[in-house]
Amino acid sequence: MSSGDALDGSAVALAGVRDFYGEDLATVDQLVTPWSFSVASGYSLLRDPRHNKGLAFTEKERDAHYLHGLLPPVIMPQELQEKKFMMSLRQYQVPLHKYMAMIDLQERNERLFYKLLIDNVEELLPFVYTPTVGEACQKYGSIFRHPQGLFISLKDRGQILDILKNWPEKNVQVIIVTDGERILGLGDLGCQGMGIPVGKLCLYTALGGVRPSACLPITLDVGTNNQKLLDDEFYIGLRQNRAKGEEYAEFVHEFMSAVKQNYGEKILVHFEDFANHNAFDLLEKYRSTHLVFNDDIQGTASVVLAGLIAAVKLLGGALADHKFLFLGAGEAGTGIAELIALHMSKQTNEPIEEMRKRIWLVDSKGLVVSSRKESLQKFKLPWAHEHEPITTLLEAVQDIKPTVLIGTSGQGKTFTKEVIEAMSDLNEKPLILALSNPTSQSECTAEEAYTWSQGKAIFASGSPFPPFEYEGKTFVPGQANNAYIFPGLAEALASQVTDENFAMGIIYPPFKSIRKISAHIAAKVAAKAYELGLASLLPRPDDLCKLAESCMYSPVYRNYR
Structure with a gap:
């Protein structure tokens, strides 16, 4: 196979100048390494995580790179290496030990590490x-x-x-x-x-x-x-x-x-x-x-907005018909709130200031209201609405009557039984988003949300929770994980949620499809670039999604000459 065989015509257009190891400056990857310089050999090659293949080196490669004697005689393909490592990894009972085992693998065999992560993303991502x-x-x-x-x-x-x-x-x-x-x-x-x-x-x-x-x-x-x-x-x-x-x-x-x-x-x-x-x-x-991005302010907001756009299909009405209450008024909370308001403003052609009035924030001192303006940080000021002071979340839920409750507080167990019950009394399908990480800081668990709401809640969290059965029905919690968008488009992500997902109460597509989701989002970004006249790859390819997939890094081992 020649180096160009791994790429279609569109991807070749992105290729060109290559770095020291022959990798393209874009994200295009190839199956055969066109070495510009001599590849490391022998012991050094086995200690180079970027190029080490372990027991997968062929006889020809072992001859060419002085590996005989440094490896046992067996030749083990990458698929069998993957099976062996997963069998070993599953023996660990402590999550931190699994983390350390994965990091150790990354430091000695980079491609096998990513092959494992891509093929077993739902199991290994946590x-x-x-x-x-x-x-x-x-x-x-x-x-x-x-x-x-x-x-x-x-x-x-x-x-x-x-x-x-x-x-x-x-x-x-x-x-x-x-x-x-x-x-x-x-x-x-x-x-x-x-x-x-x-x-x-x-x-x-x-x-x-x-x-x-x-x-x-x-x-x-x-x-x-x-x-x-x-x-x-x-x-x-x-x-x-x-x-x-x-x-x-x-x-x-x-x-x-x-x-x-x-x-x-x-x-x-x-x-x-x-x-x-x-x-x-x-x-x-x-x-x-600079080209800058803050994941906590912008990334989380995009992912949550995608979940809300999808959830509206279950809740009914338009996004602007709903009322939002946040527990937490920091980077994540205010970032999400602003993006929701901006989206509703575009949907309704109403001023963003009007849309902000449908969004309320509770911080450590209670409801963010206009009488607190002198003591509020600058980024909280747009959310200081006219209202009497309220000190607790439960009181805020009872008074504001939100349809959506969003937790970005970093404080675990703050969506109490009373809070979830109050949301369920107010709404036929309360949307509960407990977004704080890690699991110990989650505002409530999936089990608590489903049990306390008597199965009425639509639930998603920042950290993963397993499926939960309540009164004969299995609920699958969604995960509002920034891994979906780094950065990307909320509407593109929301469009990937299927009717099958909705039937299980899921407002995010499953992670097993994440690379296809990423390619779809990338295609939407590229389409916008062409629309604005900013794209440099001309003429425009017919299938932007296919182009995005062709540019993705592949963890499959290369054949060394």
Whole structure:
């Protein structure tokens, strides 16, 4: 097979200049490696996770690359390797052990790791990402074995550009960066927050098809205010309190400037798990000069909006006919609320200010109302409506009478039996979205939502819950996971929910179809680019979805010459 045989004509149009290992600068992948330089051989090849195939090396490859004697004589194809690893993985009883086993595999055989994740996505996603990644971050210092990504600390001020150049991959297309201050619902985990960008970039590749070498996870270590970590002998970060104010702003600005200088204008910087007081400011500051995306503000909002668009088919009416109550008024809550209001505004041709009046937020001090404006953070002000003060969620539900209850509080067990019962008394089909991660922080479980609502609730959560049977009917909880959109289009995602899914109360398509879903969303993005005259691949291909699928990274082993 020649190198071009793996690509159709449309994909070839995206190809061209290749990096050191022969991979295209786009996400196009090939089955045969057109080596520009000599491939590593012998022991070095077996220690290179990008190119190691373990026992799958053929006799011809073992001859050519001096592998005889370094491997047992058996030749084991990738499919059998996958079967063997899954059998071994299923022996572990502790989720963190499964996480560590998967990370160990990623560090020695990258393609087998992604083959496993793609083929077994519904089973393995909870161990590679939420909820297990939360525990992994909490214990990152203890389980740390091999560095992944770049750690850039305050000690590196004035040298950040040089540090970026230390990363071996030169054709990076996306960076996920965190400062570790608000990891999931677990708070300040400092430098140990690296588990989040590492995990999310695994999803970019496995679920979105972006080649691994295009992805760079970065942690900005500005200290931590978590005293438990500062006292931990195994903590891997700076042992100092967090930088703030001008010191913090100057450090981040040097980083953002260095990123653009090193990787160019088109590099996507994905902000992840920054605290509220920095997240909104950073997005606003750099959105006009860099290609930036905040998953907590924008990604979560897109996924939740997709679920709401789909759920309306079960609830009846239009989205603007419904009333929304949020528990949590931080990045996620206000980001989701704004996107819902924007969508309703476009649907109805009404001003967005009018649509915001259908959305209410409850924070730690109670209902967000106009009488609290002087003490509210800037991003909460659009949601400070005229209403008497209310201090509890139950009172808010009883008074506001929402049809949709959304939890983004990071506080577990806050959707109590009384709250769910109140929602069920008000609505024939209450929509309950308990979005906080990990599972321990979920506002309620699927079992609680279905039981307390007497089977009336439509339920989705941030972390996965198993199917639950109530009075002879099986309910399958949906998962409002940002893995669907990094970033993408809510309407495109909602359109992937089938009648069969709706029949089981599911408002999100199952993860087993995630790569096809990703290709469909990518095609919608591409179609918009052509509509706006921004697309560079001309003429426009007839089938954008097929083109997107052809550009996805494939974890199948290459044949080495």
